[in-house]
Amino acid sequence: MNRRDFLQSTVAGAAIVGTKQGVAAAPLPPLAPDALAGHTKLTEITIDGTRWAVWEDLRDADGAISFASPTGGLSLAKRTEPMFATADPPHLGLQMRDIALADADLLADRLLAGGGDPDPDRVRDAAPPSGSQFDADKIGARLPWTTFVGTRQAEDTMPVFRNGRTRTYRPEHRFPELSGDDIALHRREGLLGGWLPAVHKVIPREGGGHWDLLVFADTDADNRFIVETWHRTLHVEDGRIVAADYGHSYAPYPPRRAHPTPEAFYTALFRFARAWQAELVPGVTVSLPDAEWADMANHAFAKELIVRPGGTWPKYGAVDRDYYGSEYDGFQDTFTSSLYANLLWGRFAQARAVLDQYFTDFVFPDGLVDMRGPETGQYGLTLALIARYLRLTGDAATIGKHRDKIRATATLLADLHDASLKLPATDRGHGLIHGWSESDACLHPDPTLWWKPYWANSAFAVRGWREIAGIWVGIGGSAADAADWTDRAHRLQQRLEQGIRANIRRDLKPAYIGPLPGVDETFRQALSHGKRSEQGWPHRAYAELLQAGVLPPDLEALVIDCVRGHGGTTLGVVANVGAPNAESRDILGFISYGYAEALLRQDRIEEYLLFLYSHRFHAHTRGSWVAGEVSGITGDLALFCIPAQLTIPKLLRWMLAYEDADADRLHLARAVPTRWILSGKSIAIADAPTRWGPCGFSMRQVAADRIEATVQMPPRSPRETLLRVRLPSGRAIHRITIDGKTAAAPRGSDIPLPASGRPERRITIDLV
Structure with a gap:
């Protein structure tokens, strides 16, 4: 019509x-x-x-x-938010110059002081809203x-x-x-x-x-x-x-x-x-005391359908030539962030469309992507997500359709690995995968400055090989390939750990580890000289290193402390790191979710919640929720990109249901805020896909001293299923009953749920 x-x-x-x-x-x-x-x-x-x-x-x-x-x-319904600063003075009373030049994240330190969960209202008021105080005459051609x-x-x-x-x-x-x-x-x-x-x-x-x-x-x-x-x-x-x-x-x-x-x-x-x-008929449904969180997830997926022509063709941004131009369409982050978020939320039809379209139109037979500067770490993430896709959907047909290109992706990393093994044993990059970390590296006059052995390149290769090897024979792939990738992953992980331990600077507080071996300065020092440095774009290198999840816990904690303590975070979110500038300290809205996932693995839940709240209030505009690739904290206007928009769905899903990548363990309610637990309102997620099948839980305080919960167990029970009940200081668990029987004392705030044939477990938690 x-x-x-x-x-x-x-x-x-x-x-x-x-x-x-x-x-x-x-x-x-x-x-x-x-x-x-x-x-x-x-x-x-x-x-x-x-x-x-x-x-x-x-x-x-x-x-x-x-x-x-x-x-x-x-x-x-309607729900509006003020698009103007509501706090006076801004920045929690701190001076912008001090915030910007400090190595420590002063705003995060203040918001986390005293322990306990950060206050979301205080996080909101820590900086003016994005897009609230910009001068239209000073934003260039935009x-x-x-x-x-x-x-x-x-x-x-x-x-x-x-x-x-x-x-x-x-x-x-x-x-x-x-x-x-x-x-x-x-x-x-x-x-x-x-x-x-x-x-x-x-x-x-x-x-x-x-x-x-x-x-x-x-x-x-x-x-x-x-x-x-x-x-x-x-x-x-x-x-x-x-x-x-x-x-x-x-x-x-x-x-x-x-x-x-x-x-x-x-x-x-x-x-x-x-x-x-x-x-947006969902695969996963949630009910939360603060409804706007579920709304943010839904809106992110709606925005993705709006931005992608026909709902599937990739676009990095919208409206402006930067970043809506076709030269950005093959950007790996657009693909990986979308596939990951849609899988986590059970949006399998969209995940299949995105995967099939990308491998059909943007991956060459030799494994390279149709994009100006391939990011080496993203190849490993791509392999890991393909394996996750198959485990969650069982869609072997789509994976089989692209098996040759998937193999080419894995062998591309193997070729880079072989090249590194030919270097002298004394070379800092011996045995570590060299390549660009950031796509923009290729636009500079001499991009070889960034063709280096960034830790993240190797970390994601380890993760990618390990995951793709696990499903390869099942889709008709060669057993020899799977064995080779498994062996490479083992050897490369050993080399990665050895290299990081040998390059830690313990003379600095906190201890420092650079984004690649052999650096003498911190990344902020290296970038302050006014010339290009191999430590450029360290935010990506650290976020990807952590997201891969292949470091032992002590090294993972050291990297987190290094990033936060040496100028790498703003309001608890990974910063867009550049030369120190007294007037700005920006938030990185996209790719930074790997840092948040590491916080969750490390059980640094208060920091995880700060990341979540800061991203919601300061990497998005208020109310209409436009996510910026990089957002300042002075009210300037950010450039939208869809990978930033798809960050909140990931963080929200992990908060409620998170599966360990290398352990037979499922975490439920691991990062639920304490204020929600004792709100008297329902906290629930249903049909969250995991490699053991769909799972979920509902939890609600029904009396001052009692919480009731129901857990939807996955069909193939993991060895450990842990339901966490995070309580504020002064409250504790007194007794637990599971299906009417008194259960063992919790492990801290985690309640172990024994595996059984029952699809549903009913838990009563009595408090003191």
């Missing part, structure tokens, strides 16, 4: 069946009897023969929009957009600016007061329905009341590149609409193009919501 027919049919109240992708959303249950109390009826629409009344709670700027019919209801909308089917996205305008529609045409971005500096911003990609803005009016703006992409549009958009602008005072404007994509051109009617807008909104609900 073309656009004109659609608009005419919605004005007439005609029905349009299904969604653009042809996937039916779940049936809608009726609204609660009192759900519409105090709400204002806006209009009525007819969809698929059913009459729907449209209501909105105008008493509150965050009041829901609801659709009610005799057979069901749809309520779209457009000053702060969020964007789109659809799966469109091959582009539409930027949305601070005052709600897009590149094709301006609300100030009807309301001149909204002209310019200065009017919106003290706005609140959010997403309709909690996570739907519909931007909601609340802008206070100088004369009282507020402007309420909604912008979303038309899920029924079928233009290949053009993103058609719907707009609603309301002037609201004292719980009533004073004036309203509805728009679709372009300014009116009378008499052919007029403003759409409210009925057309709300019909499109209903269809938009149902289309996205059908798109």
Whole structure:
């Protein structure tokens, strides 16, 4: 159906069946009897023969929009966050110069002082919101957009600016007061329905009341590149609409193009919501005391579908040539971050599409990728994720289809390993895999400066070989290949550990280990000379080294302490490390999740939660949740990239359900905040995929001295399943019963769950 027919049919109240992708959303249950109390009826629409009344709670700027019919209801909640600094003074009272130049992470130290979990509100207020205090005249050639909308089917996205305008529609045409971005500096911003990609803005009016703006992409549009958009602008005072404007994509051109009617807008909104609900039917479901965390995960996956043309073709960024240009499409991080996140959340169809598309279009027969500068460590991560994909999905057909290219990837690393073994035994890189760590290395006049034996290259090769060898024969691969990769992984891990131990500088506090062997200076010292250094991009090298998870615990802890103690973190998140600068200290929004995973393995849970909170509040814009590749802590405007957006889903999943890579052990609720445990609200995850099968748990405090939990055991029980109950200081576990029988005392805060044939275990935890 073309656009004109659609608009005419919605004005007439005609029905349009299904969604653009042809996937039916779940049936809608009726609204609660009192759900519409105090709400204002806006209009009525007819969809698929059913009459729907449209209501909105105008008493509150965050009041829901609801659709009610005799057979069901749809309520779209609102939740906005201030897009302006709320703390005075900023930075917890510290001076920016001191924060920026210190080797220690002063903000993290202060937020973690005193022990216990960090306070998320205090973390939020530790710096101004990303994108809140930038000067549009000082951001170069970029457009000053702060969020964007789109659809799966469109091959582009539409930027949305601070005052709600897009590149094709301006609300100030009807309301001149909204002209310019200065009017919106003290706005609140959010997403309709909690996570739907519909931007909601609340802008206070100088004369009282507020402007309420909604912008979303038309899920029924079928233009290949053009993103058609719907707009609603309301002037609201004292719980009533004073004036309203509805728009679709372009300014009116009378008499052919007029403003759409409210009925057309709300019909499109209903269809938009149902289309996205059908798109994101989850494999994993969660219920948390703070609902925005699950919403962030859902929104991240929605944004991925928006950014990827057709939902599958990779794009690193959006809108701007950097990073939407085709030269970025084969970026390994886009592939690995997507495959990993979708696997963790049981989104197997999307994982399969991403894997198949990448190996079909971006991996050459010799294992190289169609991208300017291959990142050596990412080859190992790719192999590990392929093995994980097969273990979780059983989809041997897709893996078999690309078996030759997968083998070429593994043998490419073997060739690099062989080259290193030919070096003299006295060479610092003997036996360690050489190659670029960072893709940007190839853009410099002499990229050989970074063709070096970074520890991370070898660590990820060990992990990749170990994992791919474990599944290789089962998909028809050669037993000789599997044996060779297993042997290489063993030898390379020994060389890696030996090399790191030989290069530790214990004269520094904390002890220092460089990103590669044989360095004399710390990475900050090396980068302060104003010239290129082989220690460039150390944030990637450390994050990948830790993510591989192949170091013994003492070395892993030493690397974490080194990164945090020598200028490598900001607010507890891996920093974007460069030459020390008195005016800035940036957060690395993407690839840094490897550091967080190591914190979890090390049981440094308070630091893990600080990473989670800081990433949520400072690597994302507030409300509309646009994740920046690199984000400052002074309110500047970051460049969006999708790998950064897919970080929160990983951290949230690991918080709730985490499987040890090299032990037959499953952790449940390992990093759940203590404030959630004693909130009286449900904490639950269901159908989380693991190599033993789907698992989950639910936990809730039912009385002051009692917590009850139910665990969904995986079909093939691991040797150890541990349910953690993290309690604040002063509370302890007194007694545990499992399936009605008194259980052994917990191991710290971990409750061991004995393997049995029962698919469900019921646990009661009595507290003192």
